[in-house]
Amino acid sequence: MPPDEYNQPTDTDALRPRAGDWGAAEPELDYDPDAVPVVYPVATRWCWRCGETAAPVAGRCPWCNTWTDGELPRREPEPVLSLDDDPEDDWHTDAPRYAIPVRRPYLIPPIVIVVLAYAALLGTLIMCAVIVAVRGASTPDEIQEAQAFVEVASTLLTLGALALVWSRSRQKVPDGTMVLAWVTSVPVLFALLCLNLLFFTVLRELLKPLGVVEPERMKMTLATVLLICVQPAIVEELFFRQMTLGVLRKSMNMHLAVWITAAAFAAAHLGNILGMPYLFLVGAFLGYARVYGGLTLAIILHFVHNFAVVAYDAWR
Template sequence: MPPDDYNSPPDTDAPRPRIGDWGAAEPELDYDPDAVPVVYPVAALWCWRCGETAAPVAGRCPWCNTWTDGEPPRREPEPVRRSDDEPEDDWHTDTARYAIPVRRPYPIPPVVIVVLAYFGLLGTLVVCSVIAALRGATTTDEIQEAQAFVEVASTLLTLVSLALVWSRARQKVPDGTMALTWVTSVPVLFALLCLNLLFFTFLRELLRPLGVIEPERMKMTLATVLLICVQPAIVEELFFRQMTLGVLRKSMNMHLAVWLTAAAFAAAHLGNILGMPYLFLVGAFLGYARVYGGLTLAMVLHFVHNFAVVAYDAWR
């Protein structure tokens, strides 16, 4: 009589059923829907486009939203709890849903605000120059009065436009670069001042045979220091190195943003067309000083540069 397969003891040599086989028992999972998800620390990475060093969010730079290099550590998204008035979900009724935090969009793109502010600045300079020419402003007091009006208008324009894009214009100085940048900026500034002396001396000697009248020397007065040294060191740095450079760094490579800002800075000096090549280099120097040394360093260097130029022109 053949053995009864249904009542015989199991064969120990027979292969055991695997998970997924028909009739195999599924293992019970120890799952707690109320458990808090574990968030592992995320290493800070250097962004190739904006030059910032920060922990990536969902594989993207939190400053410019570009993909970071390599395979960055993943960050667990923030939990978003379902409200009571939402329809029930048969599959996820007991678990928290997750969403990646998204930056709130601007009503007007920050780049557009920067471009409009820049052309507004140029328009203020042109209009004021035309009014001063029509009024026949030739004395030092009349020229300083027109210059004061331009600087008040540029200050208001800078503060308003910077307030509109402040969260986009913020810049973080890389760790460990500030002290070195402060130290190395002193000899670089001295070299630029020497280049300034040679450049404008060469221009005067080149234009003298052509009958070009040499501009009147500046006088070291309180009004001159405020209008040429203090106000540009603060307002121009806020406009170009904080707002313009900060916004451009979120849209392109950091070095390209520095040199584009330097070009805009040089072109804004409409009253010194011959000095634009030199001002282009100064703008790049101040841009890198802002990136690696902070806004205060850029303001101090700008003030020292202008003060040295005014002092040399007054006492030479």
Template sequence: MPPHDHDRAVDSDLPPALAAWEVVEPAPGPAARAVFCRRCGETSEPVANCCPWCGAWLVGDPPVVAPVYVPEDEPEDEWHTRAADAAAERYAPRRGAAPLVPPLVVVFVSYGLLLGSLILFLVFAVLFGLTNEEDQHAGLAVVEAIDAVLAVAGLGLVWNTAKQKLPGGTMWLTWLTAFPVLFVLLCLNLAYITFLRELLRPLGAPEPQKMKLTLVTVLLVCAQPAIVEELFFRQMTLGVFRKSMNLHLAVWATAGLFAFAHLANPIGMPYLFLAGGAFGYARAFGGLTLAMVLHFVHNFAVVAYDALK
């Protein structure tokens, strides 16, 4: 493609041996419209042909900055660098100021504090023998209050990064299919728990304590996790991960952290990993409200089944 005047970044102080630097543009792409980004999973209108979320090139082939004429005997000098930078800057995506604390650091520090609060509660329960249901609920309420503070504080620090846009036309279809998928998950959960109990029964494993379907149980086991855990994992963690990796990898990486956070239920982690992935896709394509509703219905169904069986 022949050079154009407006595509040249020419410095008036350039020596005669260096003519200019040329931006070799790709063929013109389609008019501005929403484009799906395979890197971060966002659907949005390109800004300077790039994804406004992660900076990946979206429309056509990226431009190439190449020298028009540089003699072999002309050494590299500051004019080369200045001209190339001026040409490349034209296509650089506009980004906001860097956050004070990197979002990934906020996510992992918050996650470490969350695990620390759970470990302290488990150690406290073992040392002081918290077998009474009321004492367990009191300790769980304290831990969940700490988790709520961590989720809100962490999300506040990374909100601009953790924001997630829904792809066009996916919300209602996701809502319609989410509850049949949830029913399948609950059936898998029942089959998995039944299998484990039968497997461990000959080894003398004690029967788990049955949960009671009370207002306190619903608040502590169903409502609080549905709100706080979804804010922490599916809004903050997934939102930050999506800006640095593929959507599917971000969903399952978040699901892994979600499963490992249930330290008090280690044998349930494989199933929780699967459920966390389902909640992640519900958030990505149906919205945060859908993920919260699914989480609440899931936990309520488990508690109700355990209490009424």
């Protein structure tokens, strides 16, 4: 029987170590613990959960740490088909390691600080309403004094709570949306003011048969502008659209965070319970203005809205 020439071992096969052979070295990685971590630049991507636009780090959003669709180039060790040198060198060992940002843990979770600050804000409003009722304050000057006390307390509360969660409440405006947000916010604000006029006109007509006394018209004074237009535009935007919305966006979908913040904004207006449905829409509008146009846009829109309402009520 002729020998099988195709099954004869070659010189290369004789030199190649087989599994189970004595002296066959297992491949090892040459890991250097002192090597400098390498981070590869990646194009910015929009995060589906927090709505931030940033470069993913190790496949995760650096803002909320959720998985994104952008991953860094990974190079796994590959075997070398040559045994001319030491078997320990038969593997590529230049696979990079990635520097993943590590956040310093908060002593108190930011969401807890937001909830406590909101509860303290509602408590301040309720306490002021009780004091006004007990003292029997009815004149415009007395009501303005109570309102000034509430706004000073809310300002201090907002600044203190925001300082505790500032790094967690930061928000980036997506690339290419700021100009569009500033342009489109003007007609939307005008539509909301028309809705405000229609809503409260119908509400007054419905309440007249019930004997509800129409509130006294506001006067366009410096104190009125400061207490109703300037202070709420700055402090309420810092509290709701910067702190509350910024913290919520790190733990849930951006749109859900906007509407939850709008509900909290409407519920905080305890002195205008009948207007809460309208204020809910205003809060959502200001939330999207903050997301796509920045905090400055939200503050300006809030001021213009309140100023237009005060001016109409004073001059109608």
